Amino acid sequence: MKRSSQRKSRMDRYVPLIREFATRDALFHEAVAKKIDLHSTDEKVLRLLGADAMTAGDLVNHTGLTGAAVTALVDRLVNLGYATRERDIGDRRKVVIRTVSTKLRDIDHLYGGLRGALQALLAGYDNVEFATIMSFLAGATEAMAEQTEKLAAGAKSRKLKAS
Numbered sequence: 805m806k807r808s809s810q811r812k813s814r815m816d817r818y819v820p821l822i823r824e825f826a827t828r829d830a831l832f833h834e835a836v837a838k839k840i841d842l843h844s845t846d847e848k849v850l851r852l853l854g855a856d857a858m859t860a861g862d863l864v865n866h867t868g869l870t871g872a873a874v875t876a877l878v879d880r881l882v883n884l885g886y887a888t889r890e891r892d893i894g895d896r897r898k899v900v901i902r903t904v905s906t907k908l909r910d911i912d913h914l915y916g917g918l919r920g921a922l923q924a925l926l927a928g929y930d931n932v933e934f935a936t937i938m939s940f941l942a943g944a945t946e947a948m949a950e951q952t953e954k955l956a957a958g959a960k961s962r963k964l965k966a967s
Contacts, residue, residue, distance in 0.1 A: 830844070833847055833848055842880075842884070842886070843880075846877055850887070855908070857892075859899065859901070860878060868952065885907060886903060886904055886908075887904060888902050889901055
């Protein structure tokens with residue numbers, strides 16, 4: 805009994821803090837996006853791409869956006885000079901989307917203040933504490949991805965039943 809009340813107590817303390825963190829994260833991305841005249845979803849997709857290349861299908865799978873929404877998003881990024889479309893070297897039938905490195909560096913510059921603040925915060929933790937933080941973030945990220953996929957799959961099946 806004590807263990808379940810401890811879990812509840814941890815969740816009672818965790819939920820308001822992570823809710824605030826998630827909100828602050830979303831607001832920060834929104835502020836960065838406004839600075840570069842993009843929608844926050846466009847900016848997040850640029851961050852997701854980073855130096856990697858993805859197909860439009862990959863972006864659909866990673867973001868949960870529809871194919872049409874990804875096409876419109878990529879069109880905006882290409883037209884504004886933030887991304888390019890290129891033929892895949894391994895399979896010329898595929899088109900991959902890549903960020904423009906100079907534009908990505910400009911965006912990275914906007915993260916400099918946050919990066920410095922987080923670096924200072926992390927410097928206050930010893931190696932064991934840091935490993936715990938990293939383990940938690942990796943596990944939480946995996947749980948978030950799994951639950952997002954489940955929700956997206958559930959939404960798709962409801963849409964199919966409704967039609």
